[in-house]
Amino acid sequence: MKNYKVLAALAAGALSLASCGEKACIEGVLSDAPASPVVISKLDVNRIQVLDTLQTDAKGRYSYKVDIREGEPEFLYVFYHGKRVASLLLERGDRVEVTSDTMGTYSVNGSAETLKLMEIERDEADFANRFAATSARLEDMDPASAEAALVRRDLAKQYIDYYRSRVRYVLENPYSLTVIPVLYQNVAENRPVFGQSTDAIHFRNAADSLATRYPNSRYVKALSEEASRRENIMRLGMQLQDAAPVGFLDAELPDITGKKVKISDLKSKVVMVYFWTSEAAQKMFNLDVFIPVYEQYHDKGFEIYAVSLDTDKTVWASSVRNQKLPWVNVCDGLGTASPVAALYNVAKVPASYFIVDGNLDAAPAITDEASLRKYLAKVLK
Secondary structure (H helix, E strand, C coil): CHHHHHHHHHHHHHHHHHCCCCEEEEEEEECCCCCCEEEEEEECCCCEEEEEEEECCCCCEEEEEEECCCCCCEEEEEEECCEEEEEEEECCCCEEEEEECCCCCEEEECCHHHHHHHHHHHHHHHHHHHHHHHHHHHCCCCCCCHHHHHHHHHHHHHHHHHHHHHHHHHHHCCCCCCHHHHHCCEEECCEECCCCHHHHHHHHHHHHHHHHHCCCCHHHHHHHHHHHHHHHHHHHHHHHHHCCCCECCCCEEECCCCCEEEHHHCCCCEEEEEEECCCHHHHHHHHHHHHHHHHHHHHHCEEEEEEECCCCHHHHHHHHHHHCCCCEEEECCCHHHCHHHHHCCCCCCCEEEEEECCEEECCCCCCCHHHHHHHHHHHCC
16 A cells, blocks of 8 residues: 555656646745735746746746746746735746745746846846945035045946946846847846947857747747847948048948949938838828828928838838839848938837938928928928
Protein backbone atom coordinates (compact mmCIF):
# COMPACT_ATOMS: atom_id res chain seq x y z
CA MET A 1 0.00 0.00 0.00
CA LYS A 2 2.82 2.37 0.86
CA ASN A 3 4.46 1.71 -2.50
CA TYR A 4 1.17 2.38 -4.22
CA LYS A 5 0.84 5.74 -2.45
CA VAL A 6 4.38 6.70 -3.37
CA LEU A 7 3.81 5.80 -7.01
CA ALA A 8 0.53 7.71 -7.02
CA ALA A 9 2.19 10.77 -5.57
CA LEU A 10 4.98 10.59 -8.15
CA ALA A 11 2.46 10.13 -10.93
CA ALA A 12 0.45 13.13 -9.72
CA GLY A 13 3.59 15.23 -9.57
CA ALA A 14 4.63 14.14 -13.03
CA LEU A 15 1.16 14.92 -14.35
CA SER A 16 1.25 18.35 -12.73
CA LEU A 17 4.60 19.13 -14.34
CA ALA A 18 3.50 17.76 -17.70
CA SER A 19 0.42 19.98 -17.62
CA CYS A 20 2.72 22.97 -18.06
CA GLY A 21 4.15 21.51 -21.27
CA GLU A 22 2.62 24.05 -23.67
CA LYS A 23 2.01 26.67 -21.02
CA ALA A 24 3.82 28.41 -18.20
CA CYS A 25 2.51 27.70 -14.71
CA ILE A 26 2.50 30.29 -11.94
CA GLU A 27 2.01 29.25 -8.33
CA GLY A 28 1.81 32.41 -6.24
CA VAL A 29 1.42 33.59 -2.68
CA LEU A 30 0.53 37.21 -1.93
CA SER A 31 1.32 37.86 1.72
CA ASP A 32 -1.26 39.71 3.83
CA ALA A 33 -3.84 39.54 1.03
CA PRO A 34 -6.24 36.66 1.68
CA ALA A 35 -9.32 36.47 -0.54
CA SER A 36 -8.07 39.38 -2.61
CA PRO A 37 -8.03 40.07 -6.37
CA VAL A 38 -4.78 39.82 -8.32
CA VAL A 39 -4.49 40.72 -11.99
CA ILE A 40 -2.28 38.75 -14.40
CA SER A 41 -1.10 40.83 -17.37
CA LYS A 42 1.41 40.54 -20.18
CA LEU A 43 3.47 43.03 -22.14
CA ASP A 44 2.14 43.43 -25.68
CA VAL A 45 5.20 45.28 -27.06
CA ASN A 46 4.22 48.79 -25.97
CA ARG A 47 1.16 48.26 -23.78
CA ILE A 48 0.07 46.12 -20.87
CA GLN A 49 -2.68 43.63 -21.73
CA VAL A 50 -4.80 42.17 -18.94
CA LEU A 51 -5.08 38.39 -19.20
CA ASP A 52 -7.17 37.51 -16.17
CA THR A 53 -8.25 38.54 -12.68
CA LEU A 54 -7.86 35.89 -9.95
CA GLN A 55 -8.93 35.62 -6.34
CA THR A 56 -6.42 34.53 -3.72
CA ASP A 57 -7.54 31.90 -1.21
CA ALA A 58 -7.60 32.28 2.56
CA LYS A 59 -3.79 31.99 2.65
CA GLY A 60 -3.17 34.42 -0.21
CA ARG A 61 -2.46 31.63 -2.70
CA TYR A 62 -3.32 31.69 -6.41
CA SER A 63 -2.49 29.65 -9.53
CA TYR A 64 -2.44 30.52 -13.20
CA LYS A 65 -1.47 28.92 -16.49
CA VAL A 66 -0.69 30.99 -19.57
CA ASP A 67 -0.27 29.85 -23.16
CA ILE A 68 3.22 30.53 -24.51
CA ARG A 69 4.36 29.70 -28.01
CA GLU A 70 7.57 27.78 -28.57
CA GLY A 71 10.50 30.18 -28.85
CA GLU A 72 8.40 33.20 -27.86
CA PRO A 73 8.88 33.93 -24.12
CA GLU A 74 6.48 36.39 -22.54
CA PHE A 75 6.91 39.27 -20.10
CA LEU A 76 4.17 38.73 -17.49
CA TYR A 77 3.17 40.87 -14.52
CA VAL A 78 1.14 40.37 -11.36
CA PHE A 79 -0.76 43.42 -10.08
CA TYR A 80 -2.49 44.01 -6.76
CA HIS A 81 -4.76 47.08 -6.60
CA GLY A 82 -2.87 48.65 -9.50
CA LYS A 83 0.58 48.03 -8.02
CA ARG A 84 2.95 45.64 -9.73
CA VAL A 85 3.94 42.98 -7.23
CA ALA A 86 5.87 40.65 -9.53
CA SER A 87 7.54 40.74 -12.94
CA LEU A 88 8.17 37.50 -14.82
CA LEU A 89 9.88 36.44 -18.04
CA LEU A 90 8.62 32.95 -18.80
CA GLU A 91 9.14 30.37 -21.50
CA ARG A 92 6.85 27.52 -22.52
CA GLY A 93 7.04 24.79 -19.88
CA ASP A 94 8.28 27.03 -17.06
CA ARG A 95 6.80 26.35 -13.64
CA VAL A 96 7.49 29.14 -11.17
CA GLU A 97 6.75 29.84 -7.54
CA VAL A 98 6.18 33.51 -6.77
CA THR A 99 6.09 34.98 -3.27
CA SER A 100 5.10 38.64 -3.05
CA ASP A 101 3.96 41.17 -0.52
CA THR A 102 1.53 44.00 -1.17
CA MET A 103 4.39 46.55 -1.27
CA GLY A 104 5.94 44.96 -4.35
CA THR A 105 8.79 42.98 -2.82
CA TYR A 106 8.88 39.51 -4.34
CA SER A 107 10.97 36.41 -4.96
CA VAL A 108 10.74 33.75 -7.67
CA ASN A 109 11.90 30.16 -8.02
CA GLY A 110 11.97 28.22 -11.28
CA SER A 111 13.00 30.79 -13.91
CA ALA A 112 16.56 31.96 -14.51
CA GLU A 113 15.39 34.70 -16.90
CA THR A 114 12.99 36.06 -14.29
CA LEU A 115 15.84 36.24 -11.78
CA LYS A 116 17.77 38.37 -14.29
CA LEU A 117 14.69 40.56 -14.76
CA MET A 118 14.44 41.01 -10.99
CA GLU A 119 18.09 42.02 -10.89
CA ILE A 120 17.83 44.70 -13.56
CA GLU A 121 14.63 46.09 -12.02
CA ARG A 122 16.36 46.31 -8.64
CA ASP A 123 19.38 48.06 -10.17
CA GLU A 124 17.10 50.48 -12.02
CA ALA A 125 15.16 51.33 -8.86
CA ASP A 126 18.37 51.87 -6.87
CA PHE A 127 19.73 54.21 -9.54
CA ALA A 128 16.42 56.11 -9.85
CA ASN A 129 16.26 56.66 -6.09
CA ARG A 130 19.86 57.92 -5.89
CA PHE A 131 19.43 60.17 -8.91
CA ALA A 132 16.15 61.62 -7.63
CA ALA A 133 17.61 62.27 -4.17
CA THR A 134 20.62 64.07 -5.63
CA SER A 135 18.41 66.07 -8.02
CA ALA A 136 16.24 67.17 -5.10
CA ARG A 137 19.27 68.73 -3.45
CA LEU A 138 19.51 71.21 -6.33
CA GLU A 139 16.05 72.65 -5.77
CA ASP A 140 17.05 74.94 -2.89
CA MET A 141 20.51 75.85 -4.22
CA ASP A 142 21.68 78.89 -6.11
CA PRO A 143 22.25 77.51 -9.66
CA ALA A 144 25.40 79.61 -9.97
CA SER A 145 26.94 78.45 -6.69
CA ALA A 146 29.98 76.19 -6.44
CA GLU A 147 27.92 73.72 -4.39
CA ALA A 148 25.32 73.42 -7.17
CA ALA A 149 28.10 72.81 -9.69
CA LEU A 150 29.38 69.94 -7.56
CA VAL A 151 25.92 68.40 -7.34
CA ARG A 152 25.50 68.65 -11.13
CA ARG A 153 28.82 66.91 -11.60
CA ASP A 154 27.68 64.21 -9.19
CA LEU A 155 24.48 63.73 -11.23
CA ALA A 156 26.49 63.47 -14.42
CA LYS A 157 28.79 60.88 -12.87
CA GLN A 158 25.83 58.86 -11.58
CA TYR A 159 24.30 58.79 -15.06
CA ILE A 160 27.59 57.91 -16.79
CA ASP A 161 28.33 55.12 -14.32
CA TYR A 162 24.85 53.68 -14.69
CA TYR A 163 24.89 54.01 -18.48
CA ARG A 164 28.17 52.12 -18.64
CA SER A 165 26.81 49.40 -16.37
CA ARG A 166 23.76 49.00 -18.66
CA VAL A 167 25.95 48.83 -21.77
CA ARG A 168 27.99 46.16 -20.04
CA TYR A 169 24.82 44.22 -19.19
CA VAL A 170 23.62 44.35 -22.80
CA LEU A 171 26.99 43.17 -24.08
CA GLU A 172 27.26 40.37 -21.53
CA ASN A 173 23.73 39.04 -22.13
CA PRO A 174 23.31 39.08 -25.92
CA TYR A 175 20.80 36.20 -25.99
CA SER A 176 18.63 37.23 -23.03
CA LEU A 177 15.36 39.05 -23.65
CA THR A 178 16.04 40.98 -20.44
CA VAL A 179 18.24 43.35 -22.47
CA ILE A 180 15.07 44.77 -24.05
CA PRO A 181 13.72 46.49 -20.91
CA VAL A 182 17.27 47.63 -20.18
CA LEU A 183 17.48 49.41 -23.54
CA TYR A 184 14.21 51.22 -22.84
CA GLN A 185 15.00 52.44 -19.32
CA ASN A 186 14.67 56.13 -18.45
CA VAL A 187 16.82 58.34 -16.22
CA ALA A 188 13.68 60.36 -15.54
CA GLU A 189 10.43 60.90 -17.39
CA ASN A 190 11.13 61.20 -21.14
CA ARG A 191 14.89 61.03 -20.54
CA PRO A 192 16.08 57.65 -21.82
CA VAL A 193 19.27 56.07 -20.51
CA PHE A 194 20.11 55.10 -24.10
CA GLY A 195 19.32 58.52 -25.56
CA GLN A 196 22.39 59.20 -27.68
CA SER A 197 22.12 58.80 -31.46
CA THR A 198 25.02 56.34 -31.44
CA ASP A 199 23.04 54.06 -29.11
CA ALA A 200 21.39 52.85 -32.30
CA ILE A 201 24.40 50.53 -32.52
CA HIS A 202 23.49 48.85 -29.22
CA PHE A 203 19.86 48.46 -30.34
CA ARG A 204 20.91 46.88 -33.63
CA ASN A 205 23.44 44.51 -32.09
CA ALA A 206 20.93 43.39 -29.45
CA ALA A 207 18.16 42.88 -32.02
CA ASP A 208 20.40 40.87 -34.35
CA SER A 209 21.70 38.66 -31.54
CA LEU A 210 18.25 37.97 -30.11
CA ALA A 211 16.85 37.23 -33.57
CA THR A 212 19.17 34.23 -33.84
CA ARG A 213 17.50 32.67 -30.78
CA TYR A 214 13.99 34.13 -30.88
CA PRO A 215 13.28 34.89 -34.57
CA ASN A 216 9.50 34.86 -34.08
CA SER A 217 9.34 36.94 -30.90
CA ARG A 218 7.26 40.09 -31.34
CA TYR A 219 9.47 41.78 -28.75
CA VAL A 220 12.54 41.13 -30.90
CA LYS A 221 10.76 42.28 -34.07
CA ALA A 222 9.72 45.52 -32.35
CA LEU A 223 13.29 46.01 -31.11
CA SER A 224 14.58 45.57 -34.67
CA GLU A 225 12.13 48.22 -35.90
CA GLU A 226 13.30 50.60 -33.19
CA ALA A 227 16.92 49.87 -34.12
CA SER A 228 16.12 50.79 -37.74
CA ARG A 229 14.44 54.01 -36.65
CA ARG A 230 17.42 54.99 -34.53
CA GLU A 231 19.87 54.06 -37.29
CA ASN A 232 17.99 56.31 -39.69
CA ILE A 233 18.12 59.19 -37.22
CA MET A 234 21.84 58.61 -36.63
CA ARG A 235 22.48 58.46 -40.38
CA LEU A 236 20.43 61.58 -40.94
CA GLY A 237 22.31 63.43 -38.22
CA MET A 238 25.61 62.58 -39.88
CA GLN A 239 24.25 63.83 -43.20
CA LEU A 240 23.08 67.07 -41.65
CA GLN A 241 26.51 67.67 -40.13
CA ASP A 242 28.04 67.47 -43.60
CA ALA A 243 25.25 69.31 -45.41
CA ALA A 244 25.55 72.84 -46.75
CA PRO A 245 23.50 75.36 -44.75
CA VAL A 246 19.93 75.80 -46.03
CA GLY A 247 16.86 77.59 -44.74
CA PHE A 248 14.84 74.39 -44.41
CA LEU A 249 15.23 70.70 -43.60
CA ASP A 250 16.06 68.94 -46.87
CA ALA A 251 15.09 65.35 -47.60
CA GLU A 252 15.46 62.87 -50.44
CA LEU A 253 12.96 60.04 -50.94
CA PRO A 254 11.89 57.78 -53.84
CA ASP A 255 8.74 58.49 -55.87
CA ILE A 256 6.45 55.78 -57.31
CA THR A 257 8.94 55.10 -60.12
CA GLY A 258 11.80 54.66 -57.64
CA LYS A 259 13.45 57.93 -58.63
CA LYS A 260 14.76 59.85 -55.63
CA VAL A 261 13.51 63.41 -55.33
CA LYS A 262 14.89 66.08 -53.01
CA ILE A 263 12.82 68.88 -51.56
CA SER A 264 15.59 71.22 -52.71
CA ASP A 265 15.04 70.02 -56.29
CA LEU A 266 11.68 71.79 -56.28
CA LYS A 267 11.93 75.38 -57.50
CA SER A 268 8.44 76.58 -56.64
CA LYS A 269 8.02 79.68 -54.48
CA VAL A 270 5.94 77.72 -51.95
CA VAL A 271 6.50 74.04 -51.19
CA MET A 272 4.21 72.25 -48.77
CA VAL A 273 5.90 69.23 -47.16
CA TYR A 274 2.91 67.05 -46.35
CA PHE A 275 2.97 63.88 -44.22
CA TRP A 276 0.07 61.46 -44.70
CA THR A 277 -1.01 57.82 -44.98
CA SER A 278 -3.36 56.04 -47.38
CA GLU A 279 -6.22 55.76 -44.94
CA ALA A 280 -9.68 56.71 -46.17
CA ALA A 281 -10.03 60.10 -44.45
CA GLN A 282 -6.69 61.37 -45.76
CA LYS A 283 -7.39 60.06 -49.24
CA MET A 284 -10.64 62.02 -49.25
CA PHE A 285 -8.72 65.12 -48.13
CA ASN A 286 -6.55 64.73 -51.24
CA LEU A 287 -9.60 64.72 -53.51
CA ASP A 288 -11.75 67.28 -51.71
CA VAL A 289 -9.13 69.82 -50.68
CA PHE A 290 -5.68 69.44 -52.20
CA ILE A 291 -6.52 68.72 -55.82
CA PRO A 292 -8.77 71.78 -56.37
CA VAL A 293 -6.36 74.06 -54.49
CA TYR A 294 -3.37 72.60 -56.36
CA GLU A 295 -5.06 73.17 -59.72
CA GLN A 296 -5.64 76.82 -58.84
CA TYR A 297 -2.25 77.66 -57.32
CA HIS A 298 0.30 75.33 -58.95
CA ASP A 299 0.96 77.65 -61.89
CA LYS A 300 1.32 80.51 -59.45
CA GLY A 301 4.23 78.81 -57.66
CA PHE A 302 2.73 76.18 -55.34
CA GLU A 303 4.08 72.62 -55.08
CA ILE A 304 3.38 69.72 -52.72
CA TYR A 305 6.04 67.26 -51.54
CA ALA A 306 3.79 64.54 -50.13
CA VAL A 307 5.61 62.10 -47.83
CA SER A 308 3.65 58.93 -47.22
CA LEU A 309 4.27 57.18 -43.91
CA ASP A 310 2.71 53.95 -45.19
CA THR A 311 4.72 50.80 -44.60
CA ASP A 312 3.12 49.06 -47.60
CA LYS A 313 4.51 50.86 -50.64
CA THR A 314 2.22 48.93 -52.97
CA VAL A 315 -0.88 50.28 -51.23
CA TRP A 316 0.59 53.79 -51.28
CA ALA A 317 1.52 53.66 -54.98
CA SER A 318 -1.95 52.33 -55.81
CA SER A 319 -3.55 55.24 -53.95
CA VAL A 320 -1.39 57.75 -55.82
CA ARG A 321 -2.24 56.22 -59.20
CA ASN A 322 -5.94 55.70 -58.51
CA GLN A 323 -6.39 59.24 -57.25
CA LYS A 324 -4.15 60.65 -60.01
CA LEU A 325 -2.34 62.86 -57.53
CA PRO A 326 -0.43 65.42 -59.63
CA TRP A 327 2.16 66.62 -57.14
CA VAL A 328 5.41 65.01 -55.94
CA ASN A 329 4.63 61.80 -54.05
CA VAL A 330 7.39 59.98 -52.16
CA CYS A 331 7.65 57.10 -49.69
CA ASP A 332 10.48 55.02 -48.18
CA GLY A 333 8.19 52.35 -46.69
CA LEU A 334 9.53 52.84 -43.15
CA GLY A 335 6.34 54.33 -41.75
CA THR A 336 6.82 56.35 -38.58
CA ALA A 337 10.44 55.11 -38.49
CA SER A 338 11.21 57.22 -41.58
CA PRO A 339 14.14 59.56 -40.87
CA VAL A 340 12.24 62.36 -42.61
CA ALA A 341 9.42 62.04 -40.08
CA ALA A 342 12.02 62.34 -37.31
CA LEU A 343 13.66 65.26 -39.08
CA TYR A 344 10.40 67.21 -39.11
CA ASN A 345 9.40 65.95 -35.65
CA VAL A 346 6.12 64.52 -36.95
CA ALA A 347 4.03 63.39 -33.98
CA LYS A 348 0.90 62.45 -35.94
CA VAL A 349 -0.50 62.55 -39.44
CA PRO A 350 -1.62 64.44 -41.36
CA ALA A 351 0.98 67.16 -40.81
CA SER A 352 2.13 69.97 -43.09
CA TYR A 353 5.11 72.33 -43.22
CA PHE A 354 5.68 75.20 -45.65
CA ILE A 355 8.88 76.33 -47.32
CA VAL A 356 8.59 79.83 -48.80
CA ASP A 357 11.40 81.24 -50.95
CA GLY A 358 13.76 78.56 -49.63
CA ASN A 359 13.02 79.11 -45.94
CA LEU A 360 10.85 77.19 -43.51
CA ASP A 361 7.83 79.39 -42.80
CA ALA A 362 5.95 79.63 -39.52
CA ALA A 363 2.63 78.92 -41.22
CA PRO A 364 -0.65 78.59 -39.32
CA ALA A 365 -2.22 75.18 -38.93
CA ILE A 366 -3.92 74.09 -42.16
CA THR A 367 -7.08 72.22 -41.23
CA ASP A 368 -9.35 72.73 -44.22
CA GLU A 369 -9.58 74.12 -47.75
CA ALA A 370 -10.42 77.64 -46.58
CA SER A 371 -7.34 77.96 -44.35
CA LEU A 372 -5.06 76.61 -47.09
CA ARG A 373 -6.49 78.99 -49.70
CA LYS A 374 -6.17 81.92 -47.31
CA TYR A 375 -2.52 81.12 -46.62
CA LEU A 376 -1.59 80.64 -50.29
CA ALA A 377 -3.41 83.81 -51.35
CA LYS A 378 -1.25 85.68 -48.83
CA VAL A 379 2.17 84.22 -49.72
CA LEU A 380 1.63 84.00 -53.51
CA LYS A 381 0.17 87.44 -54.10
